[in-house]
Amino acid sequence: xxxxxxxxxxxxxxxxxxxxxxxxxxxxxxxxxxxxxxxxxxxxxxxxxxxxxxxxxxxxxxxxxxxxxxxxxxxxxxxxxxxxxxxxxxxxxxxxxxxxxxxxxxxxxxxxxxxxxxxxxxxxxxxxxxxxxxxxxxxxxxxxxxxxxxxxxxxxxxxxxxxxxxxxxxxxxxxxxxxxxxxxxxxxxxxxxxxxxxxxxxxxxxxxxxxxxxxxxxxxxxxxxxxxxxxxxxxxxxxxxxxxxxxxxxxxxxxxxxxxxxxxxxxxxxxxxxxxxxxxxxxxxxxxxxxxxxxxxxxxxxxxxxxxxxxxxxxxxxxxxxxxxxxxxxxxxxxxxxxxxxxxxxxxxxxxxxxxxxxxxxxxxxxxxxxxxxxxxxxxxxxxxxxxxxxxxxxxxx
Amino acid sequence: xxxxxxxxxxxxxxxxxxxxxxxxxxxxxxxxxxxxxxxxxxxxxxxxxxxxxxxxxxxxxxxxxxxxxxxxxxxxxxxxxxxxxxxxxxxxxxxxxxxxxxxxxxxxxxxxxxxxxxxxxxxxxxxxxxxxxxxxxxxxxxxxxxxxxxxxxxxxxxxxxxxxxxxxxxxxxxxxxxxxxxxxxxxxxxxxxxxxxxxxxxxxxxxxxxxxxxxxxxxxxxxxxxxxxxxxxxxxxxxxxxxxxxxxxxxxxxxxxxxxxxxxxxxxxxxxxxxxxxxxxxxxxxxxxxxxxxxxxxxxxxxxxxxxxxxxxxxxxxxxxx
Numbered sequence: 196x197x198x199x200x201x202x203x204x205x206x207x208x209x210x211x212x213x214x215x216x217x218x219x220x221x222x223x224x225x226x227x228x229x230x231x232x233x234x235x236x237x238x239x240x241x242x243x244x245x246x247x248x249x250x251x252x253x254x255x256x257x258x259x260x261x262x263x264x265x266x267x268x269x270x271x272x273x274x275x276x277x278x279x280x281x282x283x284x285x286x287x288x289x290x291x292x293x294x295x296x297x298x299x300x301x302x303x304x305x306x307x308x309x310x311x312x313x314x315x316x317x318x319x320x321x322x323x324x325x326x327x328x329x330x331x332x333x334x335x336x337x338x339x340x341x342x343x344x345x346x347x348x349x350x351x352x353x354x355x356x357x358x359x360x361x362x363x364x365x366x367x368x369x370x371x372x373x374x375x376x377x378x379x380x381x382x383x384x385x386x387x388x389x390x391x392x393x394x395x396x397x398x399x400x401x402x403x404x405x406x407x408x409x410x411x412x413x414x415x416x417x418x419x420x421x422x423x424x425x426x427x428x429x430x431x432x433x434x435x436x437x438x439x440x441x442x443x444x445x446x447x448x449x450x451x452x453x454x455x456x457x458x459x460x461x462x463x464x465x466x467x468x469x470x471x472x473x474x475x476x477x478x479x480x481x482x483x484x485x486x487x488x489x490x491x492x493x494x495x496x497x498x499x500x501x502x503x504x505x506x507x508x509x510x511x512x513x514x515x516x517x518x519x520x521x522x523x524x525x526x527x528x529x530x531x532x533x534x535x536x537x538x539x540x541x542x543x544x545x546x547x548x549x550x551x552x553x554x555x556x557x558x559x560x561x562x563x564x565x566x567x568x569x570x571x572x573x574x575x576x577x578x579x580x581x582x583x584x585x586x587x588x589x590x591x592x593x
Numbered sequence: 594x595x596x597x598x599x600x601x602x603x604x605x606x607x608x609x610x611x612x613x614x615x616x617x618x619x620x621x622x623x624x625x626x627x628x629x630x631x632x633x634x635x636x637x638x639x640x641x642x643x644x645x646x647x648x649x650x651x652x653x654x655x656x657x658x659x660x661x662x663x664x665x666x667x668x669x670x671x672x673x674x675x676x677x678x679x680x681x682x683x684x685x686x687x688x689x690x691x692x693x694x695x696x697x698x699x700x701x702x703x704x705x706x707x708x709x710x711x712x713x714x715x716x717x718x719x720x721x722x723x724x725x726x727x728x729x730x731x732x733x734x735x736x737x738x739x740x741x742x743x744x745x746x747x748x749x750x751x752x753x754x755x756x757x758x759x760x761x762x763x764x765x766x767x768x769x770x771x772x773x774x775x776x777x778x779x780x781x782x783x784x785x786x787x788x789x790x791x792x793x794x795x796x797x798x799x800x801x802x803x804x805x806x807x808x809x810x811x812x813x814x815x816x817x818x819x820x821x822x823x824x825x826x827x828x829x830x831x832x833x834x835x836x837x838x839x840x841x842x843x844x845x846x847x848x849x850x851x852x853x854x855x856x857x858x859x860x861x862x863x864x865x866x867x868x869x870x871x872x873x874x875x876x877x878x879x880x881x882x883x884x885x886x887x888x889x890x891x892x893x894x895x896x897x898x899x900x901x902x903x904x905x906x907x908x909x910x911x912x913x914x915x
Binding site for chain 2: 206230248458
């Protein structure tokens with residue numbers, strides 16, 4: 196069975212074509228700058244064939260049409276005809292409270308998704324455009340939606356509610372939802388598998404550290420807490436997002452800088468985080484280089500980034516009554532050995548005996564990085580959100 | 594041979610053209626620059642026409658500076674700036690407008706003159722180079738659109754669209770159609786306004802739209818209060834700002850519009866409606882003569898230093914001593 200996984204952003208589409216027989220990737224690629232100058236598609240086939248095509252791509256429908264065209268083309272294609280695609284799985288950012296698991300996409304489901312658009316005005320509309328494009332171009336192919344928020348729907352009210360008037364929850368759905376659900380689910384399942392343990396008996400803390408970053412407390416296989424909230428701004432310090440911030444400080448800033456809602460949104464989403472503190476870049480590699488060259492603000496940014504993760508690990512261990520395994524994943528979690536080492540430094544009191552030597556220089560592989568007799572295990576598990584979407588889609592359509 | 598993306602289109606392609614808009618802008622003074630940033634920020638390619646190479650260069654420079662200003666107030670990022678500037682080309686050659694779907698006239702006239710011959714000439718010049726279905730827009734707020742479109746071969750394509758400064762922040766745009774404006778033109782412009790992230794306010798054939806007709810008498814009346822010695826500039830502004838929840842008081846607003854531009858609005862409205870409530874206050878006329886044009890000249894009802902507003906004490910009396 197062949198499954199196409201689609202992840203539509205506001206001006207981009209990422210895609211992967213899976214052969215579920217062995218979960219191999221037949222082709223993957225990206226459509227960039229949709230509706231803008233200089234749009235292009237990059238496609239990479241499993242045999243190494245690579246192509247970059249430039250031209251006008253006015254909307255998501257057209258972008259997906261070209262992707263399908265490339266996938267069935269003689270020269271760069273991976274399949275002979277569109278009928279070979281058995282199902283399409285979509286990443287959907289926000290499922291609100293309506294979706295606590297992946298779903299088969301029907302008209303009713305699309306209507307429900309439209310109802311939660313307000314909660315993710317930047318992310319959900321392009322996701323819906325992707326679904327509409329597939330419905331339009333290959334109408335008979337079953338589709339599934341996999342939500343970033345669904346995995347965290349198991350959180351209890353005491354962890355998902357904000358301490359603000361209750362009516363704001365009932366009227367507008369203001370609560371914590373959490374994101375990166377597919378990633379937290381994948382790496383927690385995978386680490387249990389790698390450790391040969393039953394996930395329903397484990398307390399796992401998963402640290403998804405990418406440009407966006409979140410951390411989750413997974414007890415007995417279900418998410419009981421996570422650091423992102425109503426929006427992906429809450430929680431850890433990120434590339435350009437501030438993470439946790441005193442709301443009082445925010446209203447004070449708005450008053451002092453005399454700025455409105457739009458500029459405030461840009462301030463906390465794009466000018467803050469590692470970029471805002473270091474003044475160097477939002478890319479951790481650049482900031483690490485600057486820090487090594489003695490840039491004090493870059494050094495501060497790294498210390499803050501690591502300290503925030505440490506605090507969350509501590510609090511989630513408390514929330515679960517202990518922790519059996521801590522997992523690092525995402526671009527930074529998988530590759531930045533210094534970040535991992537600095538986060539894990541000082542967790543001996545918790546029973547985590549981190550293997551600093553083994554950790555040093557390790558990149559993107561499934562490996563345990565705590566010492567053999569460590570009570571709390573520490574692992575690197577590269578994430579694979581696309582595979583989660585493909586697996587869920589397979590389960591739903593078969 | 595380079596491969597073409599189009600070769601990979603599926604046969605049943607809908608070849609959607611939505612979003613395929615290229616815009617033109619004739620005249621790029623301070624308001625034109627705001628419009629340019631707003632349009633290109635929305636992912637639309639833009640060609641700017643100015644009268645001389647010097648003005649072309651200056652427009653681009655000022656657009657860069659305006660964006661820097663927004664960035665310093667956290668409203669954009671340097672990445673946004675690069676994207677915006679990559680979408681803008683500026684020239685003196687009207688022929689460069691040939692492939693535009695929509696062209697906006699935003700020229701600066703020194704004085705208000707009846708019948709607007711300069712704007713009319715620009716409208717005609719635009720029509721000579723653009724394609725048949727290109728929409729022609731005027732940003733002038735107090736003109737009669739049917740007057741401007743009168744000289745066009747196809748007057749149905751003309752419409753008034755009033756961008757309110759600061760164009761980036763203002764949530765609405767007034768669309769002023771006249772009796773000639775076709776349904777297609779109106780529909781296109783509504784779509785265009787939505788694309789650039791604004792809400793449409795529909796106005797039918799009224800010079801001054803809604804915004805200018807309401808703001809002009811208020812500023813005039815504020816001048817009356819000041820001249821009568823009822824209160825100070827700052828106190829009058831505060832009353833409207835905090836008493837009625839306006840973002841800016843009438844004097845701050847007048848300074849940011851520019852008193853010269855305001856005078857043109859007032860003359861336009863007075864000429865059209867003949868009502869003295871639109872006739873420019875003698876105080877404003879004196880200030881314009883004295884070169885006190887508001888924020889742009891560094892002095893108006895307030896003093897401006899390093900982009901900061903400083904309250905003047907007894908400005909009305911100081912004016913008398915000059």
